[in-house]
Amino acid sequence: KSKNAAATAGVTIGPGCPRIKVKLSELRSENPSLERRLINDPLRHLRALEFAAHDIGVDERPGYEEKGGDVRIKVAIEGPISSTPSTPRTLNSSSLQSLVSIQGVATKVSSIKPKIVKSVHYCPATNQHTSRKYVDATDPELGLPEIDIQGQELPDKLITITSSIHPVKDTNSNPLETEYGLSTFKDYQTVTLQEMPESAPMGQLPRSVELILDHDLVDRIKPGDRVEVVGVYRALANNSINGQSSTSGVFPTVVLVNNITTLNQTIHQLTFVQRDVIDIRALSKREDILAVLSSSLSPSIHGHDMIKKALILQLLSGVEKNLPNGTHLRGDINILLVGDPSTAKSQLLRSMMAVAPLAISTTGKGSSGVGLTAAVTSDPDTRERRLEAGAMVLGDRGIVCIDEFDKMGEIDRVAIHEAMEQQTVTISKAGIHASLNARCSVLAAANPVYGNYDRDRRIVENIGLPDSLLSRFDLLFVVLDQLDPDLDRRIAGHVIRGHGYRSTVGRSGYDSDDDDDDDYDSDDADGRIQANSKSIWQKSRYMFNNEDDSDDEYMTSSEDVLQHDFLRKYLHFAKTRIKPTLTEEARECIAARYAEMRSRQDERTLPITARSLETVIRLASAHAKARLSQIVEAEPDVKAAMDILGFALYHENHQMTDSEKRVSTPELREDRKRARSGSDDEEMEDVGKAKQRTSSAQPGENLGPRIWNELKGNNDAMPIADICKDVTDRSLVEDAIRDMESKEKIFTSEGIVCIV
Numbered sequence: 001k002s003k004n005a006a007a008t009a010g011v012t013i014g015p016g017c018p019r020i021k022v023k024l025s026e027l028r029s030e031n032p033s034l035e036r037r038l039i040n041d042p043l044r045h046l047r048a049l050e051f052a053a054h055d056i057g058v059d060e061r062p063g064y065e066e067k068g069g070d071v072r073i074k075v076a077i078e079g080p081i082s083s084t085p086s087t088p089r090t091l092n093s094s095s096l097q098s099l100v101s102i103q104g105v106a107t108k109v110s111s112i113k114p115k116i117v118k119s120v121h122y123c124p125a126t127n128q129h130t131s132r133k134y135v136d137a138t139d140p141e142l143g144l145p146e147i148d149i150q151g152q153e154l155p156d157k158l159i160t161i162t163s164s165i166h167p168v169k170d171t172n173s174n175p176l177e178t179e180y181g182l183s184t185f186k187d188y189q190t191v192t193l194q195e196m197p198e199s200a201p202m203g204q205l206p207r208s209v210e211l212i213l214d215h216d217l218v219d220r221i222k223p224g225d226r227v228e229v230v231g232v233y234r235a236l237a238n239n240s241i242n243g244q245s246s247t248s249g250v251f252p253t254v255v256l257v258n259n260i261t262t263l264n265q266t267i268h269q270l271t272f273v274q275r276d277v278i279d280i281r282a283l284s285k286r287e288d289i290l291a292v293l294s295s296s297l298s299p300s301i302h303g304h305d306m307i308k309k310a311l312i313l314q315l316l317s318g319v320e321k322n323l324p325n326g327t328h329l330r331g332d333i334n335i336l337l338v339g340d341p342s343t344a345k346s347q348l349l350r351s352m353m354a355v356a357p358l359a360i361s362t363t364g365k366g367s368s369g370v371g372l373t374a375a376v377t378s379d380p381d382t383r384e385r386r387l388e389a390g391a392m393v394l395g396d397r398g399i400v401c402i403d404e405f406d407k408m409g410e411i412d413r414v415a416i417h418e419a420m421e422q423q424t425v426t427i428s429k430a431g432i433h434a435s436l437n438a439r440c441s442v443l444a445a446a447n448p449v450y451g452n453y454d455r456d457r458r459i460v461e462n463i464g465l466p467d468s469l470l471s472r473f474d475l476l477f478v479v480l481d482q483l484d485p486d487l488d489r490r491i492a493g494h495v496i497r498g499h500g501y502r503s504t505v506g507r508s509g510y511d512s513d514d515d516d517d518d519d520y521d522s523d524d525a526d527g528r529i530q531a532n533s534k535s536i537w538q539k540s541r542y543m544f545n546n547e548d549d550s551d552d553e554y555m556t557s558s559e560d561v562l563q564h565d566f567l568r569k570y571l572h573f574a575k576t577r578i579k580p581t582l583t584e585e586a587r588e589c590i591a592a593r594y595a596e597m598r599s600r601q602d603e604r605t606l607p608i609t610a611r612s613l614e615t616v617i618r619l620a621s622a623h624a625k626a627r628l629s630q631i632v633e634a635e636p637d638v639k640a641a642m643d644i645l646g647f648a649l650y651h652e653n654h655q656m657t658d659s660e661k662r663v664s665t666p667e668l669r670e671d672r673k674r675a676r677s678g679s680d681d682e683e684m685e686d687v688g689k690a691k692q693r694t695s696s697a698q699p700g701e702n703l704g705p706r707i708w709n710e711l712k713g714n715n716d717a718m719p720i721a722d723i724c725k726d727v728t729d730r731s732l733v734e735d736a737i738r739d740m741e742s743k744e745k746i747f748t749s750e751g752i753v754c755i756v
Contacts, residue, residue: 339479
């Protein structure tokens with residue numbers, strides 16, 4: 001059975017590597033009993049599999065045994081062991097001596113050391129060679145029965161730990177010389193695996209476990225890598241210095257690694273279905289897509305529309321480029337928020353952490369330069385130097401949020417210069433020379449030098465950061481606390497509405513932005529309708545402060561915000577699937593606008609450098625991703641990028657354009673109305689209300705408002721047969737539905753009509 005499993009399920013790993021993969025799923029389908037025994041007693045079964053693979057190698061390739069000597073084929077177990085992979089936090093005593101699958105981030109990686117397996121000694125007096133094998137606490141064969149020449153197990157003889165001292169005399173007291181060239185060594189490395197930051201419970205320190213790597217598995221993991229390892233969880237014998245066993249009853253535990261799988265750098269818990277992709281592509285056709293996404297990001301925060309748009313573009317990021325000559329052009333966007341206290345800077349950082357698939361949070365006072373990049377530490381047990389990854393290395397392919405950025409020391413801020421532009425961390429300390437990836441976006445928040453922003457001083461004087469660091473930030477927003485009674489009244493009403501909200505499950509108090517919308521989970525007689533009517537929108541309780549709002553029912557969705565999960569899906573889909581390229585028109589527009597910015601810079605704006613040119617390219621590319629467009633165009637993309645960059649550079653002028661106004665203002669809402677419903681919606685609604693109960697023949701579009709009202713009254717979804725039942729001519733209803741569907745107000749799926 002072992003031979004059959006090794007022959008059919010094995011796949012060689014790497015060129016010439018003596019390790020084959022055995023898929024546990026195939027073994028489970030062939031022999032479930034054997035699969036359970038392999039999980040519960042892995043070391044004996046792995047040894048049997050390796051012997052079977054060795055026999056197959058001898059049969060298939062003559063001379064393999066003589067050529068390989070003591071080198072035997074290794075077996076790597078692949079596949080899910082349980083329903084969900086374990087983490088260092090879930091390992092306990094019940095997992096000992098069993099096969100486990102663990103996911104985590106490598107934080108500490110030791111150097112590779114040779115460990116002796118068999119030593120050969122020469123005796124000059126007798127002219128003979130003797131050999132000796134060594135077994136320590138991390139040896140996979142420890143505790144297993146010995147095997148005789150025929151390959152049979154000897155139950156009465158177990159493999160035990162041997163002394164690590166080399167013999168210097170034989171049994172007759174003749175001196176021995178160690179033949180290092182004939183001795184056998186294996187590579188040995190230890191790695192500390194820490195649970196992923198996003199899966200660690202709030203307020204608790206992340207747990208870690210030590211991994212033991214040997215043979216070809218060494219040097220497969222770098223600090224900051226996200227991996228899934230399969231191995232045997234074992235407790236080590238804790239011997240004291242004098243050889244006596246420890247009486248505390250507590251033993252250190254390690255994982256003897258059997259297989260390593262490198263995971264994607266962005267670990268997300270998003271599950272896409274066909275309906276999600278259809279909704280994403282339909283939503284991307286809206287002209288105000290960036291405004292819709294920004295209004296859905298942290299709706300509990302009033303205002304800051306332009307900053308929210310920039311944060312959405314940061315989540316989407318530009319296009320990373322690796323040129324043939326080795327030059328790396330980053331696509332990540334770095335943003336710095338500087339402003340008065342109590343202007344929601346920290347809340348924006350928390351909102352970004354809730355939306356981003358991978359986000360690392362730190363503060364200026366609570367982190368040092370080496371804590372953000374990487375550090376060389378000394379192992380307390382072996383006294384050897386080892387490399388430990390910092391926050392920016394652990395946040396590779398994610399976002400690093402740094403609050404209280406101004407409280408960070410100057411020496412510590414210099415340490416992140418390389419990570420912000422080259423996106424690598426180079427270490428040359430204590431004899432260790434390494435370069436680690438830190439491809440992350442930086443979102444920092446800082447207070448001005450004088451506590452509050454002094455409008456009589458220049459921006460650089462208020463910020464207090466060197467130009468070398470400021471130029472690495474693509475966007476710098478100055479957030480001011482303006483004394484405006486009108487604005488104060490709106491902010492107060494916005495906050496009070498948040499505190500007065502009471503959810504349907506009985507919880508009251510200030511709600512979070514990622515609360516699930518329970519309004520769409522109300523009781524419905526038809527479960528099939530409820531499953532198909534799950535809208536991508538959720539009702540916003542913050543956008544009813546405008547007394548001039550129109551009563552147009554078609555504009556209800558413009559006051560709503562996207563569901564939190566759907567917003568994450570949309571951003572992830574746009575970031576990973578779309579790689580836009582610049583058109584010739586966009587190149588000329590970017591060059592012209594960059595030259596214009598260079599010519600009109602004055603002492604009140606930040607320096608315009610070549611990095612500002614790359615900023616425009618990154619912002620325009622991110623805006624194209626938001627539209628799910630494969631090309632970057634001059635009109636929507638470059639224009640939006642220049643609006644955001646101009647707002648960041650000349651914030652003190654307060655020249656707000658229509659695109660910078662609140663999404664729910666009457667002007668922008670009127671633009672949306674024309675774009676979504678057409679210019680004849682008012683007339684259609686008036687006529688529809690006057691003849692709502694009439695079933696006589698009339699133009700199909702007059703049924704539109706009535707259909708809309710019925711959908712809104714039935715959780716935004718109804719079967720076609722239940723819509724306008726009193727209308728005898730069903731073709732009129734179908735024509736009205738098709739007309740509304742062409743205007744992207746509704747969509748039809750499996751006989752169910754749903755509001756977009």
